[in-house]
Amino acid sequence: MRVLVTGGAGFIGSHTVRRLIAEGNEVICVDNFNDYYDPAIKERNIADFSDNFTLERLDIRDADGVKEVFKKHKPTHAILLAARAGVRPSIESPMLYHDVNISGTLNLLEAAQETGVENIAFASSSSVYGGSKNIPFEENEWPLLPISPYAATKLGGENLCRYYHQQYGLNITCLRFFTVYGPSGRPDMAPYLFTKWIDQGQSIRRFGDGTTKRDYTYIEDIVDGIYAAIKKKIGYEIINLGNNTPIVLNDFIGIIEKLLGKKANIDEMPEQPGDVPITYASIKKAKQLLDYTPATSIQEGLEKFVAWYLQQTK
Ligand SMILES: NC(=O)c1ccc[n+]([C@@H]2O[C@H](COP(=O)([O-])OP(=O)(O)OC[C@H]3O[C@@H](n4cnc5c(N)ncnc54)[C@H](O)[C@@H]3O)[C@@H](O)[C@H]2O)c1
Numbered sequence: 001m002r003v004l005v006t007g008g009a010g011f012i013g014s015h016t017v018r019r020l021i022a023e024g025n026e027v028i029c030v031d032n033f034n035d036y037y038d039p040a041i042k043e044r045n046i047a048d049f050s051d052n053f054t055l056e057r058l059d060i061r062d063a064d065g066v067k068e069v070f071k072k073h074k075p076t077h078a079i080l081l082a083a084r085a086g087v088r089p090s091i092e093s094p095m096l097y098h099d100v101n102i103s104g105t106l107n108l109l110e111a112a113q114e115t116g117v118e119n120i121a122f123a124s125s126s127s128v129y130g131g132s133k134n135i136p137f138e139e140n141e142w143p144l145l146p147i148s149p150y151a152a153t154k155l156g157g158e159n160l161c162r163y164y165h166q167q168y169g170l171n172i173t174c175l176r177f178f179t180v181y182g183p184s185g186r187p188d189m190a191p192y193l194f195t196k197w198i199d200q201g202q203s204i205r206r207f208g209d210g211t212t213k214r215d216y217t218y219i220e221d222i223v224d225g226i227y228a229a230i231k232k233k234i235g236y237e238i239i240n241l242g243n244n245t246p247i248v249l250n251d252f253i254g255i256i257e258k259l260l261g262k263k264a265n266i267d268e269m270p271e272q273p274g275d276v277p278i279t280y281a282s283i284k285k286a287k288q289l290l291d292y293t294p295a296t297s298i299q300e301g302l303e304k305f306v307a308w309y310l311q312q313t314k
Helices: 013-023 037-047 063-073 087-092 094-115 151-170 190-200 219-231 249-260 284-290 298-312
Strands: 002-006 026-031 053-057 077-078 119-123 170-178 203-207 236-241 264-271
Touching: 002 013, 002 063, 002 249, 013 026, 013 037, 013 219, 026 037, 026 063, 063 087, 063 094, 077 094, 077 219, 087 094, 087 151, 094 119, 094 151, 119 151, 119 190, 119 219, 119 264, 151 170, 151 236, 170 219, 190 203, 219 236, 219 284, 236 284, 249 298
Parallel strands: 002 026, 002 077, 026 053, 077 119, 119 170, 170 236, 203 264
Antiparallel strands: none
């Protein structure tokens, strides 16, 4: 496969690129290295790649630029991961999230359709389920009521994908990722922030009483799911990629405390708008269509994450 990966310098993107290259594929990485978090981290994420790797520094909001890149490289496959991620910042900057996640996605789908890409995977999110009480979350839930601009843009992205499938016959799998963590994890996300705060003896800003639950999913399991999805043409499907084992926030903090051998000082903050009480993936469909079986428990995954954290802060 010659795979165009947008957001390939990011957390999930760079792990995906590594797998694609290891499996003998060619990769064209599209990323604009924006400063949502330190761009030096993204530069480091891709620093090791050279063979079968081409970098295009490009903003997916640039429709002409996107078309040129597709024409130049003629990718056979595309994995669309570039987005403004993060629920809370989307409440501050809804227009930016719309421009990147909706208009940017549209530019990519349009270019993919014109150049005839065989198969596409699109990064969606568990946040589209909003505060749903139907657990575990199943892909056919309706109506979906997202409670943040970020979640609404991801649902919008899925719908654009559906349209491009119906209108032009593109094969597209929308993957709803459930809180992804692991080495080179995003510095704005809870696993990184909690580990940093506990390690440095700073107070943890915990939103709510710590009883919220998240279905944390280890990065290599997510990459297995993405790789399976890009290899298999199945028309248009929406598939959850989660761990199917939610963990209570306080227990999650407890594991990190034990791994670091340090106690957390907890600063309880009010619950945040946009936050949901639980995420919990049904992975029946992922098993059936992609043979997806997450193999990493939260204990094992956090051990790997904390080891990486300590090593890179040495
Ligand atoms: N990490 C998670 O837990 C999680 C959960 C659900 C969904 N997702 C989705 O998965 C995808 C990857 O997330 P991540 O955690 O790796 O985030 P990330 O921020 O590390 O990666 C996103 C990458 O996209 C790039 N990008 C952003 N805007 C761009 C633009 N306009 N043009 C070109 N490149 C641009 C960024 O520079 C970054 O390298 C995103 O679509 C995100 O919404 C992530």
